[in-house]
Amino acid sequence: MFSIFKKSAAPDAKASAPQDPGAPITTVTVTVNGRTVTAEVDPRMLLSQFLRDSLQLTGTHVGCDTSQCGACVVHLDGRAVKSCTTLTLACDGGSVTTIEGLSQDGTLHPMQEAFRNNHGLQCGFCTPGMIMSAVDIVNRKGNTLDEATVRAELEGNICRCTGYHNIVAAVREGAANMTGVKQAAE
Ligand code: FES
Ligand code: FES
Numbered sequence: 001m002f003s004i005f006k007k008s009a010a011p012d013a014k015a016s017a018p019q020d021p022g023a024p025i026t027t028v029t030v031t032v033n034g035r036t037v038t039a040e041v042d043p044r045m046l047l048s049q050f051l052r053d054s055l056q057l058t059g060t061h062v063g064c065d066t067s068q069c070g071a072c073v074v075h076l077d078g079r080a081v082k083s084c085t086t087l088t089l090a091c092d093g094g095s096v097t098t099i100e101g102l103s104q105d106g107t108l109h110p111m112q113e114a115f116r117n118n119h120g121l122q123c124g125f126c127t128p129g130m131i132m133s134a135v136d137i138v139n140r141k142g143n144t145l146d147e148a149t150v151r152a153e154l155e156g157n158i159c160r161c162t163g164y165h166n167i168v169a170a171v172r173e174g175a176a177n178m179t180g181v182k183q184a185a186e
Helices: 047-054 110-117 127-141 147-156 165-179
Strands: 014-016 026-032 035-041 073-076 079-082 095-097
Touching (some): 047 073, 073 127, 079 127, 110 127, 127 147, 127 165
Parallel strands (some): 026 095
Antiparallel strands (some): 026 035, 073 079, 073 095
């Protein structure tokens, strides 16, 4: 099983990014999963590269690099973004949450619980992005999530395995878990 539900080791407070020799360097300070990180980065470095290569937060997946699949979704200042098309430099002074930062003190986030309960995954590759998008959907829309709404809101997240049925059920249950309001059956 993928380690999407587990919190990985906290990133180092100072992280050095792989650099292209001769490339311009700039310093960024970003809070990642509650911990402030200061790093020197190439201004062209993508947030997905920074998270995966510099901080070893590999729960954020990269499935396309063309902003289509959604496997790379994280939260920047509380809103879902595709980290494969977000510059690290654009996050300077901001706060990033990845799938590793979603659980608290060893307790799964309610949306993670819902994905586990509903088996909303097969290979798990899309799952971190699905869960981060799902939390964002509930944060924006509350518990008014009928099946059609969930499917429409997840249009930026592609799953190659499941057929989406269990993912949609998981998001609706996760919404209920997060808000304490049960979804009407459809
Ligand atoms: S890797 Fe970012 S959308 Fe596919
Ligand atoms: S579970 Fe395999 S891509 Fe979604």
